[in-house]
Amino acid sequence: MWIGRQGLETYNSWTWTEAEDSTNPAKIWERFEKHVVPKVNHRLARYQLQQLRQKNDEFVDVFLTRCRNQATRCRFRDNDETDERLIEQLIVGTKHKKVQERLLKKGKQLTLDKAIGIARTYEATKSQMEELDGESNKDIHGIKGDKNESENKSKKCPNCGLDHLLQPRKKCPAYGSVCLNCQKENRWARVCRSRNQGGTRGRQRYGENPRSRHHSRSKDRGNR
Numbered sequence: 001m002w003i004g005r006q007g008l009e010t011y012n013s014w015t016w017t018e019a020e021d022s023t024n025p026a027k028i029w030e031r032f033e034k035h036v037v038p039k040v041n042h043r044l045a046r047y048q049l050q051q052l053r054q055k056n057d058e059f060v061d062v063f064l065t066r067c068r069n070q071a072t073r074c075r076f077r078d079n080d081e082t083d084e085r086l087i088e089q090l091i092v093g094t095k096h097k098k099v100q101e102r103l104l105k106k107g108k109q110l111t112l113d114k115a116i117g118i119a120r121t122y123e124a125t126k127s128q129m130e131e132l133d134g135e136s137n138k139d140i141h142g143i144k145g146d147k148n149e150s151e152n153k154s155k156k157c158p159n160c161g162l163d164h165l166l167q168p169r170k171k172c173p174a175y176g177s178v179c180l181n182c183q184k185e186n187r188w189a190r191v192c193r194s195r196n197q198g199g200t201r202g203r204q205r206y207g208e209n210p211r212s213r214h215h216s217r218s219k220d221r222g223n224r
Helices: 006-011 025-036 041-051 060-071 079-093 097-109 112-154 210-223
Strands: none
Touching: 006 025, 025 041, 041 060, 041 079, 060 079, 060 112, 079 112, 097 112
């Protein structure tokens, strides 16, 4: 009833020997299992196993699960050969050079369980160290940020001479203004550095020609 018409036609196409019972459910099930299981090329499966590599976001347990599933298609002789191939694949496919070095140093004494333990320990230690480094950097940046903010508040603005936050720049009341002394933008004359230097440009008033100013003084002296 469950195999349907196609399954029934497949069943009728089989030939049964005298030792086999065509009405035995267990024998029928075994025949169907052999029929539907895809044909696997064990040499191709072994090649595919050798190409497996641990992904950047993958833990060693997940990587080994992929390797184990692939190994079931490789037709290795026994469990010992399977474990040996998995050890070799862990050495070749691990994403951590440190794990690779430690596994190679073990030599013949290395078992699959020990190899997995080494990889797990390294990954756990590496994850804990990254977490500690992240917390340390967070504290350092937090302290620096508070210090810079306090210094920012204590300084007077060089463009307007008032006390305010230096950033953002648009918060300065002189932003958009033109200095009446040096004609530079975003600055007030009260803090103009050109005026403080005592030069001719700093002494003159906006729109006044210093040469005409000199002539007017000489004329006044002559009249006197």
